[in-house]
């Protein structure tokens with residue numbers, strides 16, 4: 161669980177996890193199966209992603225009376241995607257469940273995830289049957305983004321699927337081997353493949369505090385998603401350039417013929433200014449798109465680690 165400014169939620173989170181994992185026989189109603197939760201050993205790995213509130217203190221006090229609580233404390237805020245990677249690196253289980261620390265992901269779905277895992281699935285992912293409280297615009301834009309991304313890549317990008325999922329050890333290790341610093345984890349789950357199984361869950365509302373992903377954050381995530389997974393925008397700008405040059409060529413021929421046969425009194429300021437503006441626009445867009453990719457190459461070639469751990473449990477690193 162990545163945690164950024166979650167001090168108000170952690171106690172309830174650990175409470176819910178404890179009451180679930182200690183509940184023994186659990187009947188999974190929607191698939192009519194029963195599993196025994198006592199058959200499993202549990203650890204909770206919280207990654208404190210440079211919180212500005214007292215998340216770390218709350219975690220430490222929780223750890224004092226609950227040895228299952230593990231704390232990976234990052235040296236600053238590295239962002240959710242990198243915090244997730246840190247969590248995967250420090251989790252030791254045969255399977256790892258990734259979930260938000262704000263109780264938006266219902267712990268009661270965990271038994272079903274485990275059931276599918278025992279049936280041989282490596283990646284059991286939750287699809288939101290209901291997106292929780294969210295503005296109409298945010299929902300629309302996010303669906304638009306998914307369909308745009310999907311149309312530009314061969315890898316299947318799943319819609320309405322967040323970070324609530326169970327991964328088998330081998331899928332976790334596969335994702336851990338992808339050390340890119342600019343991560344789009346949702347795409348990485350799809351990239352590594354393996355047997356996938358879907359389950360539905362109802363996304364709740366955040367218990368305390370507010371979401372760290374405002375409009376700008378989501379836009380950045382969207383750009384990250386596209387640039388991490390496809391070079392289609394580069395191709396698009398090349399195609400745009402070709403189309404524009406083709407139209408320009410036709411126009412040049414028309415102008416030439418007109419001038420040769422009918423002469424050309426100086427005029428044509430509107431056409432001139434329109435063409436200049438149009439083509440400089442296209443050039444700037446193409447440059448911007450290329451720049452996005454070059455920036456990413458620049459960042460990746462530095463080969464910086466995706467995160468730095470300040471301490472793990474009581475040990476300073």
Ligand code: UDP
Nearest residue numbers: 162163164209239240243260261371372373
């Ligand atoms: N989070 C994080 N680092 C950040 C921002 C968020 O670790 O820089 C964590 C946060 O604590 C939560 C999860 O990522 O567990 C999802 O964040 P949030 O609830 O703010 O986003 P939303 O659910 O609105 O998408």
Ligand code: MG
Nearest residue numbers: 260262264366
């Ligand atoms: Mg949330």
